[in-house]
Amino acid sequence: MLALWSIALRTLVAERGKFITALVGVVFSVVLVNVQGGLFLGLLRKASLLVDCGGADIWVGHRGMFNVDLAADIPRRWVYRVRSVPGVAVAQPYLLGHSTMTLPDGGFESVLVIGCERSTLLGNAWMMREGRAADVVRTDGIIVDAWEAVKLGDPQVGSLREIGRRRARVVGTSDGILGFLITPYVFTTLDRASEFLHKPSDVCSYVLVQLEPGADAHQVCHEIRRRLPKADAWPREVYGRMCVEYWIRRTGLGISFGCSTLLGLLVGMVIVAQTLYASVLDRIQEFGTLKAMGADHGQLYRMLLAQAVFMAALGSAVGVILVALIVGAFSTPVAPIVTPAWLVGASTVLVVVVCVLSSLLPFWRVRRVDPLLVLQS
Amino acid sequence: MSPLRHVHPRRASERGAETAVSAAPPVVVEGLCKQYARGGTATPVLRGVDLRVERGECVFLTGPSGSGKSTLLAILGCILTPDAGVVRILGENLGLLDAHRRTLLRRQRIGFVFQRFQLLRGLTALHNVAVPLQLCGVPPATALVRAMRLLEQVGLRERAHALPSQLSAGQCQRVALARALAVEPELILADEPTANLDEYHGLEAMRLLRELAAARGRTLVVVTHDVRILPFADRVFRLEHGRLQPGEARLVDAGGTRGV
Structure with missing residues (x-):
């Protein structure tokens, strides 16, 4: 041979x-x-970047949730029910919603506002290019992505914008946190996100859960669904896969x-x-x-x-x-x-x-x- | 048991020596008939050919174009099968061999020299000579050593690494001769070996082929139109209208030079 x-x-x-x-x-x-x-x-x-890198082990949302960027509102009080489930170490509300950013030249851009709880900053921006992720708690603070500079009018750290007719100050830029949609992500705190989105303070989009060491994610999800029949709860990998499959099937x-x-x-x-x-x-x-x-x-x-x-x-x-x-x-x-x-x-x-x-x-x-x-x- | 069954492909050279002592004549043809279908009608090419070639003998087949020389050579080389008659090549009855065993017989025990040399143009002279050995499963390194020895014998050691396109016609034919001898075949079949060579190189090639075959005690069957090389033959046959006419036997010394 x-x-x-x-x-x-x-x-x-x-x-x-x-x-x-x-x-x-x-x-x-x-x-x-x-x-x-x-x-x-x-x-x-x-398509699943937020889920994969957001730091949560379990995502809890409205029953039938299918895509991280397209969330439905849920009562913020579910957080307390989730915290009571054995195996849950941290449970924090998380808010996502579409709003409009007004640019310095008078133009505007549709953005996806993401609000995380200021005490843990679970689900906040990561991979920073300028500033620190923790700076998001500063007055009017928002973090945008450096790769969205053209869409957002070249946002420099310290520059001002308006989102939902509320003042916003760029306190940092991330490096490559881009969603599947063409809408730029804007990270901020939960309360400020509610203001930008004009949503009542008793709603959120998800409850993000971090598990205690050794806890079984699937079991915890099962228990959450049992206690909150109108909620869905999925481990990070499962929800990430659902987000991906959503785009594959729909598009x-x-x-x-x-x-x-x-x-x-x-x-x-x-x-x-x-x-x-x-x-x-x-x-x-x-x-x-x-x-x-x-x-x-x-x-x-x-x-x-x-x-x-x-x-x-x-x-x-x-x-x-x-x-x-x-x-x-x-x-x-x-x-x-x-x-x-x-x-x-x-x-x-x-x-x-x-x-x-x-x-x-x-x-x-x-x-x-x-x-x-x-x-x- | 047939000799083919004893042959191990990696021992092609040893096998040649073993079978050389076999008593059976290398070529025995009795009542051979062959016809081709042309335009829906059967055209006989060979009509009852009888031929016996003894071991170490050099036989020439001559005759006009279309007389069936190449067909006869193809049958002797196990490329074609007879329609009728008995053909025994190196003790094997062709009629009883399946295609695979005919192929093995050809690969291991028969060497071919073609009119147009038929060297593989992508391979150097050395690698061309090594091809039959490699087809027999000889490892490349061993095959190349043997091939170089053969090239030395045909005086082309210096040109071993030249491609066919870099060799003259005479050199190409010498490479082809070396290739035909690579597996130490018991029977060598040559199809118009001098047709594409000028007189000098044609005679040189024939002298070399005769010498190499004689030195090894191999049997040689040559199809030719070239009357200049007839003195190299022990016997000459003329094929006409599908029938073999006995020719004049010639004695040639071991060097194959008498009468040239």
């Missing part, structure tokens, strides 16, 4: 033009799959990204198959010679397979390097390209499978080559 690989690879590399064309096809596939997949994962990560995002990824694979497969096929057509006499010398179909297929796998491996290696460069150059919190190891691994396996399938087409042609043709010159 090793011996055949050496023949296969040498003949493959010898035809530099065709080899490079096929390689480009594989690299294209790898890059497309990884970048498309990475953008998809990046977008999905934004058809999965289908869209899936199709383009599939297209990338298909293009790669066609290029590899076509190149191998053209290469075989070009070397029909050589395959005839190999058959005349006693090469059987198994050996010839292994040679084609070796060529396909080699192209897949080399193309994947080059593709992964390119993906790393692309991620380094173009991935931002606005359009994050998330390429975890499993995505890179899965895409490589996929490309290898595609290339192996591609080798079947030229093999079909090679099977039909008659060794007699080398004696009929």
